[in-house]
Amino acid sequence: MSDIVLYGMDISPPVRACLLTLRALGLAFEYKEVNLFAGEHRSPEFLQKNPQHTVPLLDDGGALIWDSHAIVCYLVDKYAKTDELYPKDLVKRAQVNQRLYFDASILFMALRNISVPYFLHNVSLVPKEKVNNVSEAYGHLETFLGESPYVTGDTLTVADLCCAATAASLAAVLDLDTVKYPKIAAWLERISKLPHYTEDNLRGANKYIGMLKGSLTIV
Template sequence: MPLDLYYLDASPPVRAVLLAGKTLGLEFNLKLVDLFQRKHLDPEFVKLNPRHTIPTLVDDGFVIYDSHAIVAYLATKYGKDDSLCPRDAKARAIVDQRLHFDTGTLFPRLRNITFPLLFLGKKEMTAEAKKEVEEAYQYMEKFLEEHDWVAGDNMTIADFCCVASITSLECLVPGIAKHPKLAAWVERCKKNMVGYEETNQKGLNNFEKYVKTARGEI
């Protein structure tokens, strides 16, 4: 059965799902939703997802949106074991905490900069927005102090979500290099995540193009 994924690869939460899909060996039937053409507000898409966000997944008629919910669903349904999305209560709680960190901290701080820039034409980010991103890097550094991956000793769905957001933040507020554990984790993700180049890196390059165009740099 095809897995339909409504997407735009520049979108960080979409890239988290694409990364999860590669590791799980899944093929998506990709359906482009061009946010710049306001296609997410098309009545047909809103009927599918009233919150009109990408990514949105349709698995044999089952509709699920929010990247964190999607990656957990895919890993639970299609994972060969529970390493990406642990069943153990404590291990899973840490994964959930990091997923919520992405939802509640990384993504909103990214959106605080990208929405005014890409959709309202505001080229300058506020000092506060920049400071919040630098603070987010510090939180990540702390998470990675004793472990190689954001939720423990092995890669989980939380790494897919966090790396998509963090690498996008780095395009806006370069600063990862100041945090050795964080910088090493980004390199680890690049090296170890299946299909990193064709998913996160490719979409990130497009994201960067949008950012540079909006800033008048290209």
């Protein structure tokens, strides 16, 4: 059995970013489902591992790491045969980090600020400003892509995996306008060609979208 254990729930975009990364690295791992709706992430056992009570959580032979962005970087640094997914070159790494922080603080947060109130507190009325945050985030992503196939240039990195896991879920709030954001559409199409993409990201994203879309009312 592998020493790597990933705790998660497949509707979670950051969990799916970790699944995509584990897959890209070809790593064997054990997946432990944490049912957030049943409050399993607030059990004493889970809180002892991650006091922030979030998934994904990685346990690598006793090393406990949470936040998907920290996890994907750690996995590449520790296990990848090359540094392509997370370059060692300082400038390239800084560019990848910038996109990772963009996902962590802007893209995913635009979604989380709507989904958490709904899932945890049944808040289905969504102020227009919160939806505007989603469209603004789409806009930034479109700009970042520029003329490049990936978010930091010519090669796929962990920043693509994190941003794509989130971007594929944004339709829960706001459908991707493919006329306004053709580069995002083409990039997601490119990412969707990754082996096992359906299993690692699409299925969970569709489940997530199905749970939210139609239940939210913009006010």
